[in-house]
Amino acid sequence: MRRKKNGTKIEYIPGDGAGLLLAAIYLLFMNPILTLFGGRVNEETFYHSREYFFYITLGVPFYMFGQAMNPIIRSDGSPKFAMISTLAGAAVNIVLDPLFIFGFHWGMMGAAVATVTGQVLTAALSIWYLCHMKAVKLSRESFGIHVSLTKRYLPLGICSFLSQISLVAAMAAINNMIQKYGAMDEIFGQAQYAQIPMAVVGIVMKFFQIVISIAVGMAAGCIPIVGYNIGAGRKDRARNLFTLLLVSEAAVGAVALIIVEFFPRQLIALFGAANESVYYTEFAVKAFRIYLCMMIFACVNKGTFIYLQSLGKALASTMLSMVREVVFGVGFALLLPVFFGLDGVLYSMPVSDVLTFLMSAAVIAYTYRELKQ
Structure with missing residues (x-):
């Protein structure tokens, strides 16, 4: 503007x-x-x-x-x-x-x-x-x-766009692998059960999106505060806020992890699965427990991506996000089912989150050193 x-x-x-x-x-x-x-x-x-x-x-x-x-x-x-x-x-x-x-x-x-x-x-x-x-x-x-304004805000928008489009690519890969390897499964290859894997993973992703929305909301709320304190030269406050954000993100992930590991059947019931077959319930329980077993890392990763943007590190944020979704998300969704079949699609999520967290940890440590100067 x-x-x-x-x-x-x-x-x-x-x-x-x-x-x-x-x-x-x-x-x-x-x-x-x-x-x-x-x-x-x-x-x-x-x-x-x-x-x-x-x-x-x-x-x-x-x-x-x-x-x-x-x-x-x-x-x-x-x-x-x-x-x-x-x-x-x-x-x-x-x-x-x-x-x-x-x-x-x-x-x-x-x-x-x-x-x-x-x-x-x-x-x-x-x-x-x-x-x-x-x-x-x-x-x-x-x-x-106005061309002059477009040149200023377009790079920031492109970074966000690349982050989002990489997530879309990961979802497309996962859905296609579910369809492909579900058709090879002894149970889900039957016509009457063919829609179960896709429906279940859709439910799991809905719950995941709810949790990640909380993580995104907390991180986005930090953006104006970080900008104000960095502009005022108070890097110590920005560093303390980063610590509080990471702890809060981990806490959200921990609560979500407890829910998916101990109450998966109750979650399934919320989505109207009471009259579904036993195969539906069994696969849904397994999907919740495997696919979302690294929710703590997933929330911390997302909070880190957004906090980096608030520090003006849009390139670092975008690269981490794209590595998570495209390199790891798409790569493991295509690779792991070759060895583990339909279960390999479920394993692709936690494996991607763990590897991304290792990269995020290095960026977090570097950011702390920067804010300490």
Whole structure:
């Protein structure tokens, strides 16, 4: 964003063209994308995947706009409104899901429409706030693209993009290996059980995302504090905050580890698996206990990646993240199943987290030395 000389007006606000472009790409290449992520386990799965994918894609522009405006609202001094706008969308989604799925009998379409409705609400609240911002006055020039500004923020955005796209690559590799080696399994190679491995790993990843979201939230909350203290020359405070963050991340991971190791059946029940077969339950228990057995390292790694960004070490953060997801995540997801079959896909996650932690530990030690000078 660029401020006028009188310091009272902002002349640039990022648009939502990327969301529209991404939605168009999704719709044009729907089948190849679903195939890439293992959506062709069987015809029934592929049908429901297409149905959900189509409607959820319509909400991509609203979702991206709401997510993009959220940090802008926070930076304007209204973190509560930013939180409320996000929670409002999530609450609408939760309320409408059972209504659309069971009340209107819309099935997968109902789940997608409920999600999109929540995203539209978040985007609408963001638009309202942008028209009532404290420090920003919108003008026609606010919606233009300024090359000089683009050159400044694009490198930071590319670093974040590479980190996220590497995660997508890892997920695509895992899903494809699950589909491939699940078909070779004695049980899951049967048509009536073919969808179990993909469904179970999807549930495990949902729980993982919830835990990692907590880790990301704690680390992201440190960013403005670190920036302020580094600017004030108080590296000691930044170092102490780093210590507190690492301890907190490890604690979150430890709690998650206890849950997945001791209460996997209760977790499965939360996702409506009460009427599933015994094969479903057995594989789900094993998947939770193996796939997420290194949650402590996973949380510490994620916190380290984000903290490095707050110190201006975007390249180091991006490289660690890409090594974790592409080199280790994709590499071991392709390699380990060759020796261990379907179980090898599950082992790929903890192995990647341990090796990444060894690299992160070296970066953490170096960062401590820097902040101690």
